Amino acid sequence: MAHKRAMEALNRTLKDLRFGGAMILLSADFRQTLPIIPRSTADNEINACLKLSNLWRYVKKLHLTINTRAALLNDISAEDFSEQLLTIGNGQVPVDESSGLISFPQNFCKFVSSKDELINKVVPNIITDQKNNEWLSERAILMRKNNDVDDPNYIIQNDIIGALHSYKSIDCVTNEDDATS
Known part of the structure; x- marks a missing residue:
């Protein structure tokens, strides 16, 4: 979710370029996604939400x-x-x-009482089915934070035979000057 100030800046830029407004299509579930502001409070994240922008009154909401x-x-x-x-x-x-x-x-979901039970429910045959891409594509363990899923991932990876590869993603830049140059 973008910070409301980013949308306000885009709005001003489009008005300058087009001598008027432009229609923008946004797709989101505003119940789930708030802007992420490092080292901030929940109030700051809520205040940065587009719903609290002066632009919100111009938003026409369509529901699927x-x-x-x-x-x-x-x-x-x-x-x-x-x-x-x-x-x-x-x-x-x-x-x-x-x-x-x-x-x-x-009937909402299947509740489990331990990480081991969760792993056994999600990937019961990881040793025999690890090469079956279709079977693997139907499985996922989702948690609130990445570090919460590290332990189950480590347990599952230890059961896999063969070389393991870790692919890292980057969530931030190490040098802020690189991001703007």
Whole structure:
């Protein structure tokens, strides 16, 4: 998610170049993604959101009504899961007053009690199926933070036979002058 000031600057630039406004198509789920501001507070991230910009009053919101991926696959469980996520995202699930938490429906997902059980559910046959790209493409362990998934990844990688390769991504520049030159 871009900082609201970036969108405001783009708006001013387009007005200067075109002597008026231009239509911009944004695609996002504003319930999920906030701008990331290093070493900031949650308030700073919320205040940087486009919804708090003076441009928000000009935004026309369109809502998707069909989960195309679930519809194309004819997967009833994927369609149910999609509907449950929308119900949660739209705030239509009751919140427990004492804890502030919601209760998931019984068929929402498969809960596990340990990392080992999670690994066994997601990649039960990693030793025999590690070369099966289609099988691997249907599996993922998602967690809030990358360092939370490091331990399960390490356990799974130790079961794989053969040479391992790590591909690193870069989330920031080491020298800020390089980013602007």
